[in-house]
Each structure stands twice: as structure tokens, then as C-alpha cells.
Amino acid sequence: MSTTAAIELVEVRKSFGATPIIRGVSLVLEAGTRQALIGPNGAGKSTLFNLITGKYPVTTGRIRVKGEDVTDLTPYEINRRGLARSFQVTNIFTRMSVFENLRCAALWGAGYRYSFWHRVSTARAVNERAETVLEQLNLTERRDVPQAGSDPAVGRLALRGRSARAADLAPDPKRRWLAQVAAPLEQTP
Numbered sequence: 001m002s003t004t005a006a007i008e009l010v011e012v013r014k015s016f017g018a019t020p021i022i023r024g025v026s027l028v029l030e031a032g033t034r035q036a037l038i039g040p041n042g043a044g045k046s047t048l049f050n051l052i053t054g055k056y057p058v059t060t061g062r063i064r065v066k067g068e069d070v071t072d073l074t075p076y077e078i079n080r081r082g083l084a085r086s087f088q089v090t091n092i093f094t095r096m097s098v099f100e101n102l103r104c105a106a107l108w109g110a111g112y113r114y115s116f117w118h119r120v121s122t123a124r125a126v127n128e129r130a131e132t133v134l135e136q137l138n139l140t141e142r143r144d145v146p147q148a149g150s151d152p153a154v155g156r157l158a159l160r161g162r163s164a165r166a167a168d169l170a171p172d173p174k175r176r177w178l179a180q181v182a183a184p185l186e187q188t189p
Helices: 045-052 075-079 098-109 124-136 153-159 173-182
Strands: 005-016 019-030 060-065
Touching: 005 045, 019 045, 098 124
Parallel strands: none
Antiparallel strands: 005 019, 005 060
16 A cells, blocks of 8 residues: 555445446555546446545445545545545536625535525624635635626636636645535534
8 A cells, every 4th residue: 555645446346236337446646646537438437436435335445545444434524534526517506696606515514405594694604614715716806796797707716617626636725625615514634
């Protein structure tokens, strides 16, 4: 096992029923490097990401993040160990501001889910979390810009662009903002 590996997979396999999808993947991703996973549709790329981040359970094999075995952990437990992920589809509310969109993610992470009877303005920790993320992304001046406003780049910039593409392995907390803003408020290190 590599002591500097950000992510290490050892003979990871995944089957859905009798159908093998991932057939013994072993790889080491060193901290600070960039890698690409390419292949045709149906090759198992998304399944592999879902295994690494805990969305799907591994059939056999081991997955380590920074040397720690995370094979049987839940996605939020893996996230708390420093591994975040982003998704290809980013859903935003086009009639809401950048801040309001970030606050929605923070509300979800705080456990509000679909609690329509709570006053958002009184959720102090949630509002502070959204403000912190705005600062980390250097978007404070665009705080109140609507997503469907005159600047179409705002939505991509705030909720996808420079942060989400690098979120999966980035050691810098500014790059893990999406997972951080949606993570439970009572996080432990």
C-alpha cells in the first residue's frame, strides 16, 4: 500500500446480480496529481466513481482514501475523510440568487430536507455556511445576482465551474465546497 496515495483501489469488483460490471480494478492515485478515466458509454466509469464514493457497495476488493480503508463506509463518512465528488448535472434554481442556491444546499445538509414550515431567515448556521462558501469562491460581490440574470456565467461559476470539476480529489477545502456546504452542520474532523 502506498503511504502517499490519495486513493487506492485493490482488485475492486462490482456485480449487479450475476452481471459483472467492474472486473478487478487496481489503481493508485497520488495526491496532487490529475488523472482521467475514459471509456465508451457503459464501460463502468460512473459505477467506479459510485464505488469509490460509497454510493454503491463493493462486491469484492478494497478502497483506501489517504491510506484508510473506506470500502464499507457510507458516502458522508467518506466525505468526512476528505473525499468529495461532483455530479455532471447541476440543478440550480434559476429565479433565485447565488446565495439562495448555496443556502438550499446548506439547508439540506443541516437536515431541513423539505421542511417548508421553517423560516429560512432564522437558520443562522445555514446562512453563515452559505456566506462562508460565497467568500471561499470569491463570489461575495455576486451574492444577490439571480441565476437567470443577465450574466449566464454566474450559475456555472457559482455552482459548477471552477470548484466542482476539481472537487473529487482536491486537497484544498475551497475546492470541496459543494460537499462541505451540503454536509451536516455538526461535522467532526
